[in-house]
Amino acid sequence: MAKRKVYKFKTWIKILIFIDVLIVIGAIVGYNYYKDYQYKETNEYKLSQIRGNSDKEKYTEQEIKTILNKLTDEEQKDLISRGYNEFYPCFIGRPYFIYSKLDQYMEYVITKEKDFFKYHGTEGYDYDKLIGIVNSHANENPYESDRVSDESKGYGMIANKHYQLGDYAPDDLESIEWKYRFGDANTKIELRSEAHAAYLTMWEAAHEEGIYLLALSGYRSKKEQEKEYNYYKTYKGEKYADSIAARPGWSEHQTGLALDIYAKENSDAKTFDTSNAFKWLSENSYKYGFILRYPKGYESITGYNYESWHYRYLGVDLATKVMESGLTYDEYYAFYLDK
Ligand SMILES: [Zn+2]
Numbered sequence: 001m002a003k004r005k006v007y008k009f010k011t012w013i014k015i016l017i018f019i020d021v022l023i024v025i026g027a028i029v030g031y032n033y034y035k036d037y038q039y040k041e042t043n044e045y046k047l048s049q050i051r052g053n054s055d056k057e058k059y060t061e062q063e064i065k066t067i068l069n070k071l072t073d074e075e076q077k078d079l080i081s082r083g084y085n086e087f088y089p090c091f092i093g094r095p096y097f098i099y100s101k102l103d104q105y106m107e108y109v110i111t112k113e114k115d116f117f118k119y120h121g122t123e124g125y126d127y128d129k130l131i132g133i134v135n136s137h138a139n140e141n142p143y144e145s146d147r148v149s150d151e152s153k154g155y156g157m158i159a160n161k162h163y164q165l166g167d168y169a170p171d172d173l174e175s176i177e178w179k180y181r182f183g184d185a186n187t188k189i190e191l192r193s194e195a196h197a198a199y200l201t202m203w204e205a206a207h208e209e210g211i212y213l214l215a216l217s218g219y220r221s222k223k224e225q226e227k228e229y230n231y232y233k234t235y236k237g238e239k240y241a242d243s244i245a246a247r248p249g250w251s252e253h254q255t256g257l258a259l260d261i262y263a264k265e266n267s268d269a270k271t272f273d274t275s276n277a278f279k280w281l282s283e284n285s286y287k288y289g290f291i292l293r294y295p296k297g298y299e300s301i302t303g304y305n306y307e308s309w310h311y312r313y314l315g316v317d318l319a320t321k322v323m324e325s326g327l328t329y330d331e332y333y334a335f336y337l338d339k
Pocket residue numbers: 217253258259260309310311
């Protein structure tokens with residue numbers, strides 16, 4: 001009687017163990033299946049499965065890493081829904097890429113830069129410049145936008161061919177004394193108060209190093225700009241006028257924060273950038289809040305020819321940040337401030 005009971009008990013244990021093993025195996029298989037299912041739901045997996053026209057056209061591991069690092073979950077999902085495009089990762093990998101402008105980057109590539117890509121492919125192209133152009137609206141026709149310069153940005157307010165000042169006029173203009181500027185006793189060259197003070201401080205610092213700066217032009221009202229622009233337009237035509245002067249209501253000089261600076265030793269637009277004064281300004285102007293506004297090689301972004309004499313007051317903090325970024329002010333404004 002007792003023996004039979006033990007036998008039964010052993011069988012019972014065996015069955016229990018068997019069931020346990022089944023449960024464990026089932027759990028492992030289920031877990032793996034679930035994990036696999038979960039992975040297939042990730043953006044990473046979906047990106048890796050996207051194909052272009054052939055099986056070779058797909059995002060590389062590195063490209064997928066970049067996409068996952070730089071885009072939000074929502075942006076990643078949107079990108080997945082777009083399908084394969086060899087240009088997307090080229091743009092996304094750049095530091096000043098803005099996802100909401102992806103279609104504009106592509107449109108610019110297709111309409112304006114088509115031939116370039118035809119001959120050079122996606123490699124070796126200056127994506128940063130293209131992104132800069134689109135970010136700062138330089139892909140649009142000049143003087144056609146109804147965007148208005150944002151006064152609330154203070155000394156950082158933007159003025160270019162895509163943001164107009166309209167009738168804006170600052171109310172804290174001050175006149176630069178004769179010692180610091182060109183012209184005779186009656187010449188009036190004005191700047192906004194803080195920019196004026198900064199210019200004088202900069203002037204002294206330069207002077208201590210043997211540089212004699214002289215201001216040539218500061219604030220220009222919309223009316224004055226109109227006079228200048230129309231003068232060129234009347235005598236040499238609109239195309240010439242546009243190449244040399246901003247249209248009234250669109251000039252940075254109307255902010256009272258732009259200053260054309262030359263030196264006693266050199267006031268020639270063609271050679272000023274070979275002068276010691278220019279060298280000094282290039283190295284030091286940001287310390288006083290001024291930046292070179294239309295640098296060489298960035299005409300397609302600023303919309304202006306290189307002007308070694310045109311400086312813009314932004315305040316020391318902002319000027320330093322812009323300087324350190326290596327961006328034009330148009331690009332800096334578009335990426336960091338236009339929100
Ligand atoms: Zn100027």
